[in-house]
Amino acid sequence: MIAYNLDYFKPETTEEAYECMKTLKEDKVNALYYSGGTEVITNLRKGASKADAVIDLKGIVEMSEILVEDEYIVVGANVPLNVMIEHPELESVMPILNKIADHTVRNALTIGGNICGKLPFREAVLPLLALNSSIKWVDESGIKESLLRDVFDKRLKLPPNAFLYQIMIPRNAGGQMISKRMEAHTEVDYPILHVVMNISDTEVFVGLSGFSSFPVYQLIPRNVYDEWSDPVGSIAGLFEKDAKSDERASKEYRVHLLKNQIALFTGGAYDSL
Ligand SMILES: Cc1cc2nc3c(=O)[nH]c(=O)nc-3n(C[C@H](O)[C@H](O)[C@H](O)COP(=O)(O)OP(=O)(O)OC[C@H]3O[C@@H](n4cnc5c(N)ncnc54)[C@H](O)[C@@H]3O)c2cc1C
Known part of the structure; x- marks a missing residue:
C-alpha cells in the first residue's frame, strides 16, 4: 500500500501525456511517468521515492x-x-x-x-x-x-x-551476439556481471551490466580489434576504471570474471593465476 494520496492520469495520446507532465511540473507537482510500474510502485511503497502524481503511458x-x-x-x-x-x-x-x-x-x-x-x-x-x-x-x-x-x-x-x-x-544489424550473465546467488538475482558482445564486419560491441553503477559499453572498430595481440587485456583495460565493489562482489572479482568471459568468447588467453 502507498501510504498517501497519489493522483493518477491515463492520457490516450502523446500530446496529452506530454502536456499533462508539463502542466503538473509547472504547478510544482512531483510527477512520474509510469509503464510497468514494477519500479515506480515498489519505490513509492517503500518510501524510496516520492511522487504526488503518476502518468500511466499505457493508455497510448x-x-x-x-x-x-x-x-x-x-x-x-x-x-x-x-x-x-x-x-x-x-x-x-x-x-x-x-x-x-x-x-x-x-x-x-x-x-x-x-x-x-x-x-x-x-x-x-x-x-x-x-x-x-x-x-x-x-x-x-x-x-x-x-x-x-x-x-x-x-x-x-x-x-x-x-x-x-x-x-x-x-532487422539486419549484422554480427553475432553472444552473452553471459553471472549472479552471486541464484539465477533470479541482479547480475554481478552481464557481458553482451556483438562482433560484426565493421565493429565489436562490448556492453556490461552489473559491473558499474550504470550500464557501460565500448565500440571497437573491427580493424583495430583484429590487430590486438591480447584482446582479453585490451577489452578489460577499456572497462577496468568503471568496476565497482559492493556487497555482492569486489571490483577485482568483477574484472576477473570479465577477463575470463572475454577469453571464452574470443578464444584469447587469460591466466587468472
Ligand atoms: C523482482 C524484480 C527483479 C528485477 N530484476 C532485474 C534484473 O535482474 N535486471 C534488470 O535490468 N532489471 C530488473 N528488474 C527491473 C528493474 O529493476 C526496473 O524496476 C524495471 O525495469 C522497470 O520497468 P517498469 O516497466 O516496471 O517501469 P516503471 O516502474 O513503470 O518505471 C521505471 C522508471 O522509468 C520511468 N519510465 C517508465 N516508462 C517511461 C517512458 N516511456 N519514458 C520515460 N520514462 C519512463 C518511470 O518514470 C520510472 O522512473 C527487476 C524488477 C523486479 C520487480
Missing part, C-alpha cells in the same frame, strides 16, 4: 504494439519483456531479456521502464545498443528520433518532461 495504444517494418522492428516502450521474448522476429535479443527478473515480473516489466529506470542494471539496453537501435521520444514539438547510442550515456538522456515512445531495432 501504439506504445504497446510491436510492428515489423522493412528495416526495423518497432517496439512500443510499454511492451512487456515477455511479449518481446515470445516475438519470432526478436530471437536475437531473447536470450538476454529472458534473464531479467522472473517470468511473472516480466509480464509487467516493460522495455521502456527498464531503459528509463533508476536502478543500476537496465540490462535490456545492452542488446539494443549492440544492434545500433534507434529510439523515438516525445517532447513539446512532437515525436523525435535519435540513435540510442547518441542519447544513452550511463542513462537515457531525454530533455525535461520528454518520454520514450518506441524503440526501432534494425
Whole structure:
C-alpha cells in the first residue's frame, strides 16, 4: 500500500501525456511517468521515492504494439519483456531479456521502464545498443528520433518532461551476439556481471551490466580489434576504471570474471593465476 494520496492520469495520446507532465511540473507537482510500474510502485511503497502524481503511458495504444517494418522492428516502450521474448522476429535479443527478473515480473516489466529506470542494471539496453537501435521520444514539438547510442550515456538522456515512445531495432544489424550473465546467488538475482558482445564486419560491441553503477559499453572498430595481440587485456583495460565493489562482489572479482568471459568468447588467453 502507498501510504498517501497519489493522483493518477491515463492520457490516450502523446500530446496529452506530454502536456499533462508539463502542466503538473509547472504547478510544482512531483510527477512520474509510469509503464510497468514494477519500479515506480515498489519505490513509492517503500518510501524510496516520492511522487504526488503518476502518468500511466499505457493508455497510448501504439506504445504497446510491436510492428515489423522493412528495416526495423518497432517496439512500443510499454511492451512487456515477455511479449518481446515470445516475438519470432526478436530471437536475437531473447536470450538476454529472458534473464531479467522472473517470468511473472516480466509480464509487467516493460522495455521502456527498464531503459528509463533508476536502478543500476537496465540490462535490456545492452542488446539494443549492440544492434545500433534507434529510439523515438516525445517532447513539446512532437515525436523525435535519435540513435540510442547518441542519447544513452550511463542513462537515457531525454530533455525535461520528454518520454520514450518506441524503440526501432534494425532487422539486419549484422554480427553475432553472444552473452553471459553471472549472479552471486541464484539465477533470479541482479547480475554481478552481464557481458553482451556483438562482433560484426565493421565493429565489436562490448556492453556490461552489473559491473558499474550504470550500464557501460565500448565500440571497437573491427580493424583495430583484429590487430590486438591480447584482446582479453585490451577489452578489460577499456572497462577496468568503471568496476565497482559492493556487497555482492569486489571490483577485482568483477574484472576477473570479465577477463575470463572475454577469453571464452574470443578464444584469447587469460591466466587468472
Ligand atoms: C523482482 C524484480 C527483479 C528485477 N530484476 C532485474 C534484473 O535482474 N535486471 C534488470 O535490468 N532489471 C530488473 N528488474 C527491473 C528493474 O529493476 C526496473 O524496476 C524495471 O525495469 C522497470 O520497468 P517498469 O516497466 O516496471 O517501469 P516503471 O516502474 O513503470 O518505471 C521505471 C522508471 O522509468 C520511468 N519510465 C517508465 N516508462 C517511461 C517512458 N516511456 N519514458 C520515460 N520514462 C519512463 C518511470 O518514470 C520510472 O522512473 C527487476 C524488477 C523486479 C520487480
